[in-house]
Amino acid sequence: MGHSEFTLRNQPAQKPLSLDELWMPFTPNRDFKSDPRMIVRAEGMYYYNDRGDKIIDASSGLFCVAAGHCRKEIAEAVHRQLGELDFAPFLRGHPKSFELASRVAELTPGDLKHIFFVNSGSEAIDTAMKAALAYHQARGQTGRTMFVSRERAYHGVNFGGVALSGIVNNRRRYGPGVAGVVHMRHTHLDANRYVPGQGEHGAELADDLTRFVNLYGAENIAACFVEPIAGSAGCIVPPKGYLERLRAICDQHGILLVFDEVITGFGRTGQPFAAQSFGVMPDMMTMAKALTNAAQPMGAVAISDRVHDAIMTAAQAGAIEFFHGYTYSGHPAACAAGLATLDIYRNEGLFERARELSPYFQDAMFSLKGTGNVTDIRGYGLFATIDIESDGAPGRRGNALQKKLFDNGLNLKNTGDSALVAPPFIAERQHIDQITEILRKTVSSL
Numbered sequence: 001m002g003h004s005e006f007t008l009r010n011q012p013a014q015k016p017l018s019l020d021e022l023w024m025p026f027t028p029n030r031d032f033k034s035d036p037r038m039i040v041r042a043e044g045m046y047y048y049n050d051r052g053d054k055i056i057d058a059s060s061g062l063f064c065v066a067a068g069h070c071r072k073e074i075a076e077a078v079h080r081q082l083g084e085l086d087f088a089p090f091l092r093g094h095p096k097s098f099e100l101a102s103r104v105a106e107l108t109p110g111d112l113k114h115i116f117f118v119n120s121g122s123e124a125i126d127t128a129m130k131a132a133l134a135y136h137q138a139r140g141q142t143g144r145t146m147f148v149s150r151e152r153a154y155h156g157v158n159f160g161g162v163a164l165s166g167i168v169n170n171r172r173r174y175g176p177g178v179a180g181v182v183h184m185r186h187t188h189l190d191a192n193r194y195v196p197g198q199g200e201h202g203a204e205l206a207d208d209l210t211r212f213v214n215l216y217g218a219e220n221i222a223a224c225f226v227e228p229i230a231g232s233a234g235c236i237v238p239p240k241g242y243l244e245r246l247r248a249i250c251d252q253h254g255i256l257l258v259f260d261e262v263i264t265g266f267g268r269t270g271q272p273f274a275a276q277s278f279g280v281m282p283d284m285m286t287m288a289k290a291l292t293n294a295a296q297p298m299g300a301v302a303i304s305d306r307v308h309d310a311i312m313t314a315a316q317a318g319a320i321e322f323f324h325g326y327t328y329s330g331h332p333a334a335c336a337a338g339l340a341t342l343d344i345y346r347n348e349g350l351f352e353r354a355r356e357l358s359p360y361f362q363d364a365m366f367s368l369k370g371t372g373n374v375t376d377i378r379g380y381g382l383f384a385t386i387d388i389e390s391d392g393a394p395g396r397r398g399n400a401l402q403k404k405l406f407d408n409g410l411n412l413k414n415t416g417d418s419a420l421v422a423p424p425f426i427a428e429r430q431h432i433d434q435i436t437e438i439l440r441k442t443v444s445s446l
């Protein structure tokens, strides 16, 4: 590999940055390093590059900066916390982790009131998989070790999530991984193209779960994992009746239903969680991202009474009931960031604001129908996806699009040839207009 370096523009004099050592995540490294796009600062709705150009953030970072960038309240809370208590080990409690668990539990629906902290969405998925296995073990149903997931699912990058993944590039080079995972069909149907919100077609695809019960035996299946809205695959909204049907089949066969709310959690759908927006209660829920407004890495799993109590009561007195945890689970700085974030959401009514802005946002996104190169649009809440026509090499045009958008003043996440739009909840109508116009101009000029 040749040497690449980059000199930041418009910055106080400094030596060139070597780009050789850092192996960047989920980035075409050679492409980036041959033509770097650096961001050096952020505030509110905007990123700033090293030239000082303002770039509107249309994906809330990676769906995580819901309250807008560089919130002082969060930075100050983290700063205070690190000066007071920087770390707490296993076997010791610290007040902010209990406080944050209670605050998260105020937002989670039904009896999902037991909160286990982790550091990322991927860890939340592994944790939920283990909790599902531990639950069935605790009840003597030791055969229940299989998991059901879905095509086009994204559940992070640890081996549990890779096994559940339905996006082929996430798994194709990593061997067999966790055995016993089967995938239902996805619900991205032609019949629902250009339909805002929940489509009319596809509820019957939930019956794939029944087929697995018939094929493998319910007594062998631990849990069914779904993103209520498939996020990374490009805002695939569940068809009407689909999640309800999954819930009913799970109930009928003693299978746990897990919602992966890493993207949809904390207001993206206009309610605290998509479970509330769609009126379907899972047995566990994974979350991360907007929990701390991305100012600190943190995730969590919300667990129902049923699952929690079974695991707790099966353990001998004095024993560790759930043999699981991470060094940084419930890190004091992350808890401080989480508490400050939830304060902002509450004090500024940001979930309500997201709900109120959604129709305007959805209309704006669907106004792109008919723009050159657009092949489908999907959306729900403050989340939408615009598919563009492939040039024959999947993802190449999507990558070109995200670079061109950045050069035109807009940052967003693409997956393959899809543009994922998910603005921060502090967005005003003028920001939505700005996002829409840059998209219209850039997409049509590809």
Ligand SMILES: Cc1ncc(COP(=O)(O)O)c(C=O)c1O
Residues within 6 Å of the ligand: 119, 120, 121, 122, 123, 125, 154, 155, 156, 157, 227, 231, 232, 260, 261, 262, 263, 288, 289
């Ligand atoms: C639905 C879902 N689950 C899990 C993850 C993994 O989260 P992380 O990247 O924090 O490990 C993501 C990340 O985008 C996600 O969208």
